[in-house]
Amino acid sequence: MNVEQAMQERRSIRGFKDQPVPRPLLEEVIALGNRAPSSMNTQPWHLHVLTGAPLEKVRNGNTERMLAGVPPSREIEDYAAYEGEHRKRQIEIAVQLFEAMGIERHDAERRQDWVMRGFRQFDAPVSIVVCFDRALLDNTIAHFDTGAMTYGLVLAAWSKGLGAVINGQGIMQSPVVREVANIPDDQVILTCVALGWPDEEFEANSVVSRRRPVENVARFLGFEE
Ligand SMILES: Cc1cc2nc3c(=O)[nH]c(=O)nc-3n(C[C@H](O)[C@H](O)[C@H](O)COP(=O)(O)O)c2cc1C
Secondary structure, eight states, rough: OOOOHHHHHHHOOOOOOSOOOOOOHHHHHHHHHHTTTOOGGGGOEEEEEEEEEHHHHHHHHHHHHHTOOOOBOOSSOHHHHHOHHHHHHHHHHHHHHHHTTOOOOOHHHHHHHHHHHHTTTTGOEEEEEEEEEEETTTTHHHHHHHHHHHHHHHHHHHTTOOOOEEGGGTTHHHHHHHHTTTTTTEEEEEEEEEOBBBBOOOOGGGGGOOOOOHHOOOOOOOSSO
């Protein structure tokens, strides 16, 4: 698969086969993500790859805390709710996903079930906890660098037939993740990636999210001269 095909076809995968992912394949995917550019080649990222018992512990801990009403707790600055155009796009993808899953607008139970799936990392066989050096916590470029690496990793996974979703929900109870994965104090948890073999039968996996046209995203200056 070439880069163009991977970039065109990749979409977030939220339903996985109950099938393990071999460690050598994960190492290949991580090696590709690790080729990402970073400011001054600082490479501020660290990855913690969980499967089996530790991942179950994280899933259970997340779920228990969310159900008990423990407020979300993450290690990067919390952002306010999206508004305006951002909110519109947030709603649009939620509607697409709920439509695909046949979840009615007023079906509170199934909506809640969907949210809980996210906290369980969509029952993926692998979760990659994405961290970066705490010394760079206030350096926005380190967040950018780690994000670039994460997208590279997700694209690389796709090119190998794996599916993934970058999943903020998976680290919403970051103290659980930190404790179970024994994350070193000098690292900050940014997000996680739920990953595995895509379940083609899972309806939400076929959702293609919309994008603004290029003319709305980019301005071109000096081309007509
Ligand atoms: C930083 C980040 C956090 C995300 N967190 C979640 C999440 O918690 N739950 C979820 O279902 N999708 C999550 N996503 C996936 C986005 O919803 C998805 O990328 C977006 O809707 C575009 O769809 P696509 O990836 O299929 O192109 C996240 C994506 C990013 C980049």
